[in-house]
Structure formats: C-alpha cells, structure tokens
Amino acid sequence: MKPVILSIIFIIMSFTNTFTQHVAVxxxxxxxxxxxxEDLWSxxxxxxxxxxxxxxxxxxxxxKTEGYFFYDTENIYMAMKLYQKKNTIRSNRGKKDSDLISEGDFVTFAxxxxxxxxxAYFFTINASNALIDGTIAEDGKLTTEWDGIFYSGVNISEDFWSVEIQIPLNSISFQDKEVQDWGxxxxxxxxxxxxxxxxxLVDIHNPFRLTNLDKVIDLAGLKKSQNFRFLPYLYSTNESNFLSQSPIYKGKTGGEIIYTPSSSMLILATVNPDYAQIETDKAIINVSDLPTEYPEKRPFFTASSDFYPGAAVNTRNIIDIKAGLKIRQFGELLKYDITGILxxxxxxxxxxxxxLSxxxxxxAEIIGxxxxHKLRNDYNITSHIHGWFYDKRLSIYDWFGTIxxxxxxxxxxETVNAIKWKSRFLDAGIWTHYRSKYYNPNVVGWNYLxxxxxxxxxxxYSIINETGFFRIHTFGITVNYNDLTSxxxxxxxxxxxxxDNIFHLSDYLGNWSLRLTFTPKSDQKFRHRKVNNFPTHQIFEDEISRFVLIGEAANSFEMEIQSDYSKNLGVKLNYNNRKVRQSNSDNLETEVYRKVGSSxxxxxxxxxxxxxxxPYQNKFEQIIHRLQIEYNINDKLNIRAIxxxxxxxxxxxxxxxxxxxxxNLTVSWEYxxxxxxYFVYNKYKNSEQTALQSQAVLENNQSFILKFNKSFSF
Incomplete structure (x- = not known):
C-alpha cells in the first residue's frame, strides 16, 4: 500500500457534521x-x-474495534484493541515512515x-510495531516529514492484537490554557x-477535514516538563576516488537546539546541520525543458512540512547551510513559520x-x-485566498505571485484562479493559470515554464458499488485551452x-486499480528552441530562451495498473506512447515486489x-534498473541495499x-x-563511449559513512 493508500484512510465520510464529545480521563x-x-485502561x-x-x-x-484515551500532566496515552484471528494478521517490519509499514494491518491515531x-498529528502503527508519524493539514493533506518522539508497543493474542502509544507533551504543540479540548x-x-x-464519520461527500474530529474535553493541567531538546551529531566519511587515487577523510559535527517557550511555539536553531546523503535518490527520466526536481528530505526544512505548499518555495535551492533559525507559532486562527538561513x-x-483560517x-495566507546575494537580491511573494461553501463541497480560491x-x-x-465542486460522486471545476513572459521563480521557488x-x-463522475467486482468506476473528461501570455x-x-477503476479480484488478490487515459488528436503544440531558420514573426520568448510553436497533432494512450500492496506479491505498471516533439515514443515504468515473511x-x-x-528531437533511449532489498531485523534495526x-x-x-x-548499503539503528x-556504503561509477571512442570512465568513487546522533531533553 503506497502513500496514496495511507491517505485514503483519512477520506472519512458520514451523514452528520456534529461531533461527539468525550470527557478526558x-x-x-x-x-x-x-x-x-492492563486493568488501568478499563x-x-x-x-x-x-x-x-x-x-x-x-x-x-x-x-470489533475499541479505542482508549487518557492523560497525565506530561503525556497522553492512547490504545486500541483489534479483534481478529491471529492467523489473519498481516504486517511488515520497516524503517520508520516506510511505505512498507502501511501494507497490511495497521492503526492510526490522529x-x-x-x-x-x-x-493535526498522526501516528500509524502496524502489527509488527513499525511506525509512521507526520502531520495533517487543514485540507486533509497528509505528510510524513514531521518526526516526533513517542513510545509504542504491540501485543498479539489468538483472537485480537492490541496497541499502546505514549506521546510526551514535549513532542507536540498544544493550547496555552489550563483546561482545553482536543480533536x-x-x-x-x-x-x-x-x-x-x-x-x-464525517460528510460522505467530502474528504477528511480536521474541523470534524471527535472531541476529548476537559484536559487540565497540561505542561511540558522540558523546554529544550538538543540533537548533536557526529559524521565521519572515507571517500576513495579510484581515478586520482586520493582518499579523502572528513569529519563533521553540528546539531540543532529546539526551544519551546510555550506550548504552542517552537524555536529551532541549527549550526552546521547534517544533510548527509543516506540513500540513493531514485533516478527519474526527464525529457522536458526544465531540470529534474527531487523532494526535500532534510530535517531542518521538513520540520515545516505543513507550510510552503505547491511551488511557492523550493528549499532544495539552498545547498550548504552554515546556520539557520526557525520560529513557528500555532494559534486558534493564526499560524506562521519564519525561517532564516546563512x-x-x-x-x-x-x-x-x-x-489565517x-x-x-x-x-488566507502569504508565502515569501x-x-x-553578494551582488543582488532575489525574492518571490505569493498570496493565497480560499473560500468554502455548501459544507466545503464548493471551493473558490485565488493565488497571486510576483518575483x-x-x-x-x-x-x-503569476495568477491561479479556480472554482471547484467535489462530492463523493462528482468532481468538476474550472481552473486558470497565467504566467507572465519571464516568470520563473527558480531562485527561491520552483522551476516553471x-x-x-x-x-x-x-x-x-463516479459510480460506486461497495461490494461488487467494480468497487469504483469513474468517467472523466478534461479540456485544456492553452495560449501564450505574450x-x-x-x-x-x-x-x-x-x-478510472478500482476492482476487487478476490479476497486473496485484493483490490486492484486500473486507469486508462486517451488523448485524441487535436491542435496541440510544443516549444522548439532551435529558431535560426524560422521567420521573426514566428519566434517567441520565455525565461528559458527563444522558441517557436510546432504542431504535434497525434493520438496518445496511457495505462496505469496497480495491485493490492497489502499482499505478498504485487506489481505496478505505467505505459504511455505520448509523442515527444513529433517523435514516436514508448515510455514504460514498472515495479514488482516480493515480501518474504514480515521482515x-x-x-x-x-x-x-x-x-x-x-526533425525536432534526436533519437534517445534510456533504461534505469533499480533493485532494492530490505531486511528489517526488528522495528528499530534495518538494512537496505540498492x-x-x-x-x-x-x-x-x-x-x-x-x-x-x-x-548503496545502509544500516540504521534507532537505539x-x-x-x-547509521552505517552507509556508497559506490558510484560514470562512464561513456561512442562509435569513435572506447569506453572512458569519468567518475569512479566510493565512500564509507558513519553517522551518530543523540537526542537530549532538558
């Protein structure tokens, strides 16, 4: 089950918008x-x-399922009792926040x-006591970048399994009140x-939203026992370059201090933070005009994963950090994040x-x-206004950005305007996006065309049959009207x-998804950037370069199929034959997995x-293989090879x-x-050859990395 499947657990529906109150014990x-x-939970x-x-x-x-909640002055405790036969339980050990954890039986507390x-904060625990944690935004978007400190335990019996979790109040933000209610x-x-x-259960027509959580009320006397958390690290690497025969030994130290002056405010300071590459990024095929963008994984930035949506800010543009300071505040209507970096x-x-919401x-929000620089200043500022109507089925929003x-x-x-209607059965909308002639905020934002x-x-429009072979069948049509702004x-x-279909093959094979997309021939065009032989009136310009518009009228087809990832054997396949600058093309991406036991x-x-x-595109072929083997000795000690x-x-x-x-070989232990x-081994070799030149090695190196960090609270 992939991250999108994990998100589906939060598509929570019902017939009422009133919440139920439970008095906290x-x-x-x-x-x-x-x-x-134990008896204490009764x-x-x-x-x-x-x-x-x-x-x-x-x-x-x-x-049958039962949930429990109580608290003391410095912690909250939650538990679930989950009835099912022991021989039906499926779960996988895995490194914290791994997709593997949600591929089987699991629970989530939010x-x-x-x-x-x-x-909101969420905590997912499966029957092997493997963990995922993260945050949920106001619109229900779930991210796993936030990492908290908490304790969990799992016990499996013949007729049920049970989960306990302890969350120290030092790990989260909460209200500055003597008596408070929580969702x-x-x-x-x-x-x-x-x-x-x-x-x-919330409105059956709408995705999950935080304003519809149940309430535990009358929590009294909550406090953080420790206001400081210190996370120092030591990092050592031995790099060998086989071309120059010059080994390089490096050592580095640094860390972060987290200070919580109140229950709803966090101040994070970092000096020489550790952004060591632990795992090899998954290579991506990219034949567009824009460079490949990889997701942010560095802790100093992922601490603000609930901020900076969309393309407003691209922190991957910030490379080597000497020092940084972050201030975050959560209020009843207002929340903000301010970050400074050298x-x-x-x-x-x-x-x-x-x-403000x-x-x-x-x-309403403002993002900047x-x-x-030494010689100039660059900036981008974006404003966002969003309104909801008819119990959030109708939404209207506007984005305006300037650089x-x-x-x-x-x-x-840049401007984005939209009006959307979304219910369980119907998703419809109108959306416009305007980018001026040279708009590209790639200095502090993302690359744009x-x-x-x-x-x-x-x-x-979706037809839903909860118990049939076809569980969900969706028909859709999209029309894109494109033009230049200048x-x-x-x-x-x-x-x-x-x-778009979700169908149930059997209890053994589970639910599969199949998506088919057909793009009929029309008057679509692409940007060709070799303009020397074209008349002046056909030449236009954007932030990348001059270009001409060339027609690319052709039919295209795409198929995506994915098996049930809770099973022991599965597959994911995507194929399309979209033309690339008038060239025929075949584009295939597939993944096959095999689970061996729970480990x-x-x-x-x-x-x-x-x-x-x-005439507009050179012949090109690219093949990327990726083999990943993961062995999880327990829920804290993991070995991964790529x-x-x-x-x-x-x-x-x-x-x-x-x-x-x-x-890449990575051994990680959350002791x-x-x-x-962490112990990490990386090896990288890059070579090229042509019909006129034999193979030449451009890069050939390896490195051994040892990384150690320790969390202190005081």
Missing part, C-alpha cells in the same frame, strides 16, 4: 507501553462506535491538540477484508508563511522567499478522456523510454552511450527514540 498511574492492555475514555469507510460505507465493520482544525480520531485498516474502519557562500535566505469558511527579474529589472507575475496561459475544465492568439486545445521485501523497478526521433544502473543512448550522436552505476546510528 486523567490518570495517576502510567501504563507500561508493551501492547498489553478506566480510560472509551471509543467503540466504529463504522466502515470502505468497502461498504456506513456499514458495521466485520471485526490528534488536534490546538483544537482549531489547522494541523481526536481512531482509524484501522483490516487487510483480510480490505476494510477501512473509523471512530468518526549558507557557506555567505548568501542569506529568508522564508515565511503566515496562515477558521478552516470552515476561509483561509528572499535571497540576499523580481533582476536580469530585466522588472517584476513578473513561463509565458503561458492555461484555461482548464474538468468533469469526473503575444495572445496562439491558441491550441487538448482533451483527455479518463476511465524482508525485494523490489525491482524498470524505467524505460525509447524516442524514435524526428543497486541502480542507468544507461542512456543517443544513436544520432556517434552512437553515444552513457552508463551510470550506483550502489533510542529520536537517536540513530
């Missing part, structure tokens, strides 16, 4: 967090009105300690029947996001990024026809593209061939919550 005795529900606040979300919405679950619908929800995935079960090139970076009718283009000494602009106007309409009048239109998984993936060539060869061919360029081989020991 305070305990004088701490439970032993081992998964065994006095806790109890949740037992669970309903199905899937496959049969509003139906009674086929298995809490909103601010009780304002802005941000809470319990969720369960029962893999045997593919049932998603929840303690809280890098080793003496550039100063400032990032900020300020949100009741999460029922409106959201600023870079102070300074120092090369042209002027400001450039500028000089573009898009007008998009879509309509998707000059206007270069219109072309594209259409997408979509059939191991083997994954093999293949990405392949073959471009036949055209082998990733990549072959690129340009037959037009003297049969040019580029071969990149990457190898205490929040404290890790």
């Amino acid at each position: 305070k305990t004088e005795h701490k439970p032993i967090i081992d998964g065994v529900l 006095g806790a606040t109890k949740f037992e009105s669970f309903k199905q979300i899937e496959p049969d919405i509003l139906a009674e679950p086929t298995v 809490i909103d300690p601010m009780n304002n619908g802005n941000t 809470i929800i319990f969720n369960r995935y029962y893999a045997q029947n593919q049932e998603r079960i929840t303690s809280r 890098d080793y090139d003496e550039n100063k970076w400032f990032l900020s996001n300020i949100k 009741d999460n029922i009718t409106y959201l 990024g600023f870079k102070n 300074n283009n120092t090369a042209r000494n002027k400001n450039e602009f 500028s000089n573009l106007f898009i007008y998009k309409l879509w309509l998707n 000059p206007r009048g270069n219109v072309y239109t594209t259409y997408d026809l979509v059939s 191991s998984i083997i994954k093999y993936s293949l990405a392949f593209i073959n471009i036949a060539g055209s 082998i990733q060869p990549n072959i690129s061919k340009l037959p037009n360029e003297n049969e040019y061939e580029n071969i990149i081989q990457a190898y 205490l919550p929040g404290s890790f020991l």
Whole structure:
C-alpha cells in the first residue's frame, strides 16, 4: 500500500457534521507501553462506535474495534484493541515512515491538540510495531516529514492484537490554557477484508477535514516538563576516488537546539546541520525543458512540512547551510513559520508563511522567499485566498505571485484562479493559470515554464458499488485551452478522456486499480528552441530562451495498473506512447515486489523510454534498473541495499552511450527514540563511449559513512 493508500484512510465520510464529545480521563498511574492492555485502561475514555469507510460505507465493520484515551500532566496515552484471528494478521517490519509499514494491518491515531482544525498529528502503527508519524493539514493533506518522539508497543493474542502509544507533551504543540479540548480520531485498516474502519464519520461527500474530529474535553493541567531538546551529531566519511587515487577523510559535527517557550511555539536553531546523503535518490527520466526536481528530505526544512505548499518555495535551492533559525507559532486562527538561513557562500535566505483560517469558511495566507546575494537580491511573494461553501463541497480560491527579474529589472507575475465542486460522486471545476513572459521563480521557488496561459475544465463522475467486482468506476473528461501570455492568439486545445477503476479480484488478490487515459488528436503544440531558420514573426520568448510553436497533432494512450500492496506479491505498471516533439515514443515504468515473511521485501523497478526521433528531437533511449532489498531485523534495526544502473543512448550522436552505476548499503539503528546510528556504503561509477571512442570512465568513487546522533531533553 503506497502513500496514496495511507491517505485514503483519512477520506472519512458520514451523514452528520456534529461531533461527539468525550470527557478526558486523567490518570495517576502510567501504563507500561508493551501492547498489553492492563486493568488501568478499563478506566480510560472509551471509543467503540466504529463504522466502515470502505468497502461498504456506513456499514458495521466485520471485526470489533475499541479505542482508549487518557492523560497525565506530561503525556497522553492512547490504545486500541483489534479483534481478529491471529492467523489473519498481516504486517511488515520497516524503517520508520516506510511505505512498507502501511501494507497490511495497521492503526492510526490522529490528534488536534490546538483544537482549531489547522494541523493535526498522526501516528500509524502496524502489527509488527513499525511506525509512521507526520502531520495533517487543514485540507486533509497528509505528510510524513514531521518526526516526533513517542513510545509504542504491540501485543498479539489468538483472537485480537492490541496497541499502546505514549506521546510526551514535549513532542507536540498544544493550547496555552489550563483546561482545553482536543480533536481526536481512531482509524484501522483490516487487510483480510480490505476494510477501512473509523471512530468518526464525517460528510460522505467530502474528504477528511480536521474541523470534524471527535472531541476529548476537559484536559487540565497540561505542561511540558522540558523546554529544550538538543540533537548533536557526529559524521565521519572515507571517500576513495579510484581515478586520482586520493582518499579523502572528513569529519563533521553540528546539531540543532529546539526551544519551546510555550506550548504552542517552537524555536529551532541549527549550526552546521547534517544533510548527509543516506540513500540513493531514485533516478527519474526527464525529457522536458526544465531540470529534474527531487523532494526535500532534510530535517531542518521538513520540520515545516505543513507550510510552503505547491511551488511557492523550493528549499532544495539552498545547498550548504552554515546556520539557520526557525520560529513557528500555532494559534486558534493564526499560524506562521519564519525561517532564516546563512549558507557557506555567505548568501542569506529568508522564508515565511503566515496562515489565517477558521478552516470552515476561509483561509488566507502569504508565502515569501528572499535571497540576499553578494551582488543582488532575489525574492518571490505569493498570496493565497480560499473560500468554502455548501459544507466545503464548493471551493473558490485565488493565488497571486510576483518575483523580481533582476536580469530585466522588472517584476513578473503569476495568477491561479479556480472554482471547484467535489462530492463523493462528482468532481468538476474550472481552473486558470497565467504566467507572465519571464516568470520563473527558480531562485527561491520552483522551476516553471513561463509565458503561458492555461484555461482548464474538468468533469469526473463516479459510480460506486461497495461490494461488487467494480468497487469504483469513474468517467472523466478534461479540456485544456492553452495560449501564450505574450503575444495572445496562439491558441491550441487538448482533451483527455479518463476511465478510472478500482476492482476487487478476490479476497486473496485484493483490490486492484486500473486507469486508462486517451488523448485524441487535436491542435496541440510544443516549444522548439532551435529558431535560426524560422521567420521573426514566428519566434517567441520565455525565461528559458527563444522558441517557436510546432504542431504535434497525434493520438496518445496511457495505462496505469496497480495491485493490492497489502499482499505478498504485487506489481505496478505505467505505459504511455505520448509523442515527444513529433517523435514516436514508448515510455514504460514498472515495479514488482516480493515480501518474504514480515521482515524482508525485494523490489525491482524498470524505467524505460525509447524516442524514435524526428526533425525536432534526436533519437534517445534510456533504461534505469533499480533493485532494492530490505531486511528489517526488528522495528528499530534495518538494512537496505540498492543497486541502480542507468544507461542512456543517443544513436544520432556517434552512437553515444552513457552508463551510470550506483550502489548503496545502509544500516540504521534507532537505539533510542529520536537517536540513530547509521552505517552507509556508497559506490558510484560514470562512464561513456561512442562509435569513435572506447569506453572512458569519468567518475569512479566510493565512500564509507558513519553517522551518530543523540537526542537530549532538558
């Protein structure tokens, strides 16, 4: 089950918008967090009105589930008792936040300690006591970048399994009140029947939102016992370059201090933070005009994963950090994040996001990024206004962004406007996106294709049969009206026809998804950047370069299929034959996995593209293999190995061939919550050859990395 499947547990539906209140019980005795529900839990606040979300919405679950909550002055405690036969339990060990953890039986606890619908924390635990944690935004978007310190235990009996979790208040933000109410929800995935079960049902037409959580009320006397957390690290590496025969030994130290002056504010300071590459990035095939973008994984930035949505700020542009300071505040309506950074090139970076929202009718935010160079300043500022109507089925929003283009000494602009209707059965909307001629905020934002106007309409209708072979069948049509912003009048239109299906093969094979997309021939165009032989009136310009528009009228087809990832054997496949600059192409991405017991998984993936060539596109072929083997000794000690060869061919360029081989071995041990020991081996070899030149090795190196960090609270 992939991250999107994990998110589905939060698509929670019902017939009412009123929440249920549960009086919080305070305990004088701490439970032993081992998964065994001792008698102490019988006095806790109890949740037992669970309903199905899937496959049969509003139906009674086929298995019984119970949830429990209580607290003391410095901790909250939650537990679940999950009835099912021992031989039906499926779970996988895995490194914290791994997709593997949610591929089987698991539970999720979610809490909103601010009780304002802005941000919630979630904690997912499977039957092997493997863990995922993260945050949920006001619109239900789930991210796993946030990492907290908490304790969990699992116990498996013949007729049920049980989970306990202890969350220290030092790990989270909560209200500055003597007596307070929190939002809470319990969720369960029962893999045997593919049932998603929840303690809280919301509007059946809308995705999950934080304002509809149940409430635990009258929590009194909460406090943080420790206001400081210190995370120092030691890092040592031995790098060997086999071409120069010059080994390099490096050592580095640094760390972070987290200070919480109040229950709702956090100040994070870092000096020489550790951003060591632990695992090899998954290679991506990219034949667009823009460079490949990889996701952010560095802790100093992922601490703000609930801020900076979309393309407003790209922290991957900030490379080597000397020092940084971050301030975050959560209020009832207002929350903000302000971050300042000094890098080793003496550039100063400032990032900020300020949100004001009741999460029922409106959201307003301002997002900004600023870079102070030695010779100039760059910035981008984006505003966002969002309104909801008809119980959030209808939404209207506007984005407006501006950047300074120092090369042209002027400001450039971007606007996004949309009106959308989304219910359980109908998803429809109108969306416009305007980017001025030279708008590209890639200094502190993401790379963009500028000089573009898009007008998009879509309509998707779903037929739902909760217990049939076809569980969900969605028909969709999308119309894209495209033009340049300067000059206007270069219109072309594209259409997408979509059939999206989720079907139930059997209890043994589970639920599979199949998506088919057909793009019929129309007057679509692409940007060709070799313009020397074209008349002046056909030449346009954007932030990248000059270009001409060339027609590419052709039919195209795409198929995506994915098996049930809770099973021991599965596959994912994506194929499309979209043309690339008038060239025929075949683009295939596939992954096959095999789970060996609860401790191991083997994954093999293949990405392949073959471009036949055209007057506007050279012949091109690229093949990327990736073999990943993971062995999880227990829920804290993990071994992962990756082998990733990549072959690129340009037959037009003297049969040019580029071969990149990457190898990675990582051993990680979380010997205490929040404290890790890593051993990493990386090997990288890059070579090329042509019909006129034998293979030449450009890079050939390896490194051994030892990393140690320890979390201290005081």
